[in-house]
Amino acid sequence: MPTSTRTKLRRMPSRGVYDRDTIDQILDEALVAHVGFASEDQPYVIPTLFARVGEQVYFHGSAASRTIRALGAGAPACFTVTLLDGLVLARSAVHHSVNYRSVVVLGVARAVEGLPERREAVRAFTERLIPGRWEEARPPTDKELKAISVLALSLDETSAKVRTGPPLDDEEDYALDVWAGVIPLHSTAGAPLPDPRLSSGVGPSDAVRRWTPQRA
Amino acid sequence: MPTSTRTKLRRMPSRGVYDRDTIDQILDEALVAHVGFASEDQPYVIPTLFARVGEQVYFHGSAASRTIRALGAGAPACFTVTLLDGLVLARSAVHHSVNYRSVVVLGVARAVEGLPERREAVRAFTERLIPGRWEEARPPTDKELKAISVLALSLDETSAKVRTGPPLDDEEDYALDVWAGVIPLHSTAGAPLPDPRLSSGVGPSDAVRRWTPQRA
Numbered sequence: 001m002p003t004s005t006r007t008k009l010r011r012m013p014s015r016g017v018y019d020r021d022t023i024d025q026i027l028d029e030a031l032v033a034h035v036g037f038a039s040e041d042q043p044y045v046i047p048t049l050f051a052r053v054g055e056q057v058y059f060h061g062s063a064a065s066r067t068i069r070a071l072g073a074g075a076p077a078c079f080t081v082t083l084l085d086g087l088v089l090a091r092s093a094v095h096h097s098v099n100y101r102s103v104v105v106l107g108v109a110r111a112v113e114g115l116p117e118r119r120e121a122v123r124a125f126t127e128r129l130i131p132g133r134w135e136e137a138r139p140p141t142d143k144e145l146k147a148i149s150v151l152a153l154s155l156d157e158t159s160a161k162v163r164t165g166p167p168l169d170d171e172e173d174y175a176l177d178v179w180a181g182v183i184p185l186h187s188t189a190g191a192p193l194p195d196p197r198l199s200s201g202v203g204p205s206d207a208v209r210r211w212t213p214q215r216a
Numbered sequence: 217m218p219t220s221t222r223t224k225l226r227r228m229p230s231r232g233v234y235d236r237d238t239i240d241q242i243l244d245e246a247l248v249a250h251v252g253f254a255s256e257d258q259p260y261v262i263p264t265l266f267a268r269v270g271e272q273v274y275f276h277g278s279a280a281s282r283t284i285r286a287l288g289a290g291a292p293a294c295f296t297v298t299l300l301d302g303l304v305l306a307r308s309a310v311h312h313s314v315n316y317r318s319v320v321v322l323g324v325a326r327a328v329e330g331l332p333e334r335r336e337a338v339r340a341f342t343e344r345l346i347p348g349r350w351e352e353a354r355p356p357t358d359k360e361l362k363a364i365s366v367l368a369l370s371l372d373e374t375s376a377k378v379r380t381g382p383p384l385d386d387e388e389d390y391a392l393d394v395w396a397g398v399i400p401l402h403s404t405a406g407a408p409l410p411d412p413r414l415s416s417g418v419g420p421s422d423a424v425r426r427w428t429p430q431r432a
Contacts, residue, residue, distance in 0.1 A: 031314065032300055034250035036261035043259050045252035045296040047318050080261040084248055086409075089424065092354040093342045094364065098247065102263050126309045136394055138308040148310065166411040178352055179421045180411040190302075190400035195382040197390050198397065205395045208305065 023160050026103045027052040027081055031129070033059060036078040037070045044070075050079075051124035052155075057105065058112070058121040060150045068149045072111035079105040079153050086185050090167035091178040099163050099182060106157045112150040115142055121150045132207030188212075239376050242319045243268040243297055247345070251275060252294040253286045260286075266295075267340035268371075273321065274328070274337040276366045284365045288327035295321040295369050302401050306383035307394040315379050315398060322373045328366040331358055337366045348423030404428075 033050045036043055046067045050059040057079060060068075071077050086099040112118055119140060126134045167180050189212055192204050249266045252259055262283045266275040273295060276284075287293050302315040328334055335356060342350045356364075383396050405428055408420050 031303075032298055032316070034252075034261050034296055034298070036250075036252035036259040036294070038254040038257070038259050041254070042292050042322065043252040043254050043294045045250050045261050045294045045320070047296065047298040047316065049314060076258050078252070078259045078261045080250055080263065082248055082250070082263040084403075086406075087247075087345050089346065089349065090353070092356070092360075093338050093350065094356045094360045096342050096345055096349070096353070098265060098345075100248070100263065104261070106258065122309050126312050129303050129312055129314075130305065130399075133305065133312070134309065137306070137312070138389060138392060138394065140308070140310045144308075144310045166409075166413070173354060174413050175415065176354060177415065177418060178354065179408075179418050179424055180414055181420075181424075182409045182411075183346075183424065183427065184406035184409065186404050186406060187300075188402050188404045190402060192395075193302075193382075193398045193400065195396040195398075197382070198395065199391065199393065202393055202395050204397075208395055208397075208399065211399065 019160065020155075022101075022162070023103050023155070023158055024052065026083060026101045026160060027057065030081040030083055033057070033079055033081045035059060035067065035071070036080070037067065037075045039066060039070050039075070049125060049128070050081075051121070051128035053120070053124050055156075056152045056154050058124055058150055058152050060121065060125065060148060068111075068151065071109040071151055072149065074108055077105075077107060077109050077153060079107075084185050085164070087183040088163075088167045089180055089183065091169045091173040091176045091180045095167055095169055097163065097167070099165070101160065101162045103158060103160050105153055105155060107153050109151040109153045112152050115145045117152075118145045118148060118150050121152075122148070130207050130211045132205075132210075136205050136207055235376065236371075238317075238378070239319050239371070239374055240268065242299060242317045242376060243273065246297040246299055249273070249275065249295055249297045251283065251287070252296070253283065253291045255282065255286050255291070265341060265344070266297075267337070267344035269336070269340050271372075272368045272370050274340055274366055274368050276337065276341065276364060284327075284367065287325040287367055288365065290324055293321075293323060293325050293369060295323075300401055301380070303399040304379075304383045305396055305399065307385045307389040307392045307396045311383055311385055313379065313383070315381070317376065317378045319374060319376050321369055321371060323369050325367040325369045328368050331361045333368075334361045334364060334366050337368075338364070346423050346427045348421075348426075352421050352423055
């Protein structure tokens with residue numbers, strides 16, 4: 001995104017306490033990541049659901065997909081998460097920007113082989129979508145766990161980039177008669193839409209009713 | 217994201233009228249793209265603002281950045297946009313998913329050299345953030361246009377992937393007493409926050425007051 005002196009770039013080992021907190025907060029608020037890998041010199045960037053568990057993120061997909069095959073075979077990966085917080089409207093066109101928080105994780109993904117760890121990952125995916133949902137949904141069978149692919153990526157090499165605050169205009173532009181500021185953006189949830197095949201008399205569960213995307 | 221038989225994958229030349237409409241709609245609704253490129257075997261995925269203009273997308277950044285240097289030098293790129301439309305809650309844990317629309321563009325970016333085209337790109341970025349803003353903001357000077365980097369990527373090789381509709385459970389699970397359905401997600405705007413340095417008496421402009429992120 002457009003760079004500015006307000007953009008703080010941090011690139012550090014995962015042990016930096018303050019920064020790991022920031023990174024974890026961003027990873028735990030985002031629902032979608034974009035995973036990049038290269039296959040015969042062509043990069044691919046694929047959206048994926050994910051969940052952070054401690055020092056790693058889990059993500060998954062069809063075992064047949066090119067993503068999973070390439071990454072499970074040890075191709076270097078880049079895992080990026082971006083939260084859009086607001087539009088930044090400057091007085092001058094070139095200083096328009098957005099407020100955002102993003103995390104970039106570099107590394108080599110590990111294919112999760114054991115069924116207990118796959119079950120833990122599915123639990124994390126389910127709880128990540130809606131906390132409390134794991135207790136409501138039918139748990140995975142061993143057959144289901146054998147059929148899915150799960151990848152894990154360590155947070156060892158992780159950086160965050162954050163832009164906050166008002167626009168930054170050139171000094172002489174502050175006198176201009178142009179409104180400038182920030183329009184905050186939020187993710188909000190609409191009313192739950194029941195599955196047309198829902199058994200009669202089954203209402204939204206506790207987890208569904210109390211869920212809101214504004215957890216940050 | 218988790219695959220399902222509801223996921224429709226389309227990979228076609230850009231001339232397919234229906235599908236180009238779908239692709240354009242997704243590109244015109246998203247504010248952020250994730251651009252992937254590889255540098256010495258390491259893929260990078262970087263968020264960027266962008267704007268579609270006809271048969272191409274423009275994106276930009278600091279001329280000093282690794283992204284711009286690599287892509288401007290002809291490295292193959294992948295440009296991905298994802299809109300998250302809802303949480304899909306199935307009766308079984310493994311069939312949880314999300315409704316989304318995504319577009320993937322493959323190609324080699326072109327560094328935009330001419331100042332008139334750079335000006336056109338800045339106009340598109342500004343109008344993309346908030347329609348009508350270009351008429352309000354101070355236009356770029358030639359000096360500013362010389363200092364920025366703009367990349368263009370053709371939409372020749374573009375595909376879209378869309379998931380819509382209710383969860384897909386295993387047939388025997390439909391009898392379970394578990395609420396299932398979709399929680400729609402929307403992007404909404406908060407009240408505009410004026411820049412602390414705003415000249416007194418300057419209120420939100422027409423473009424700012426009438427803007428809403430729900431344009432789709």
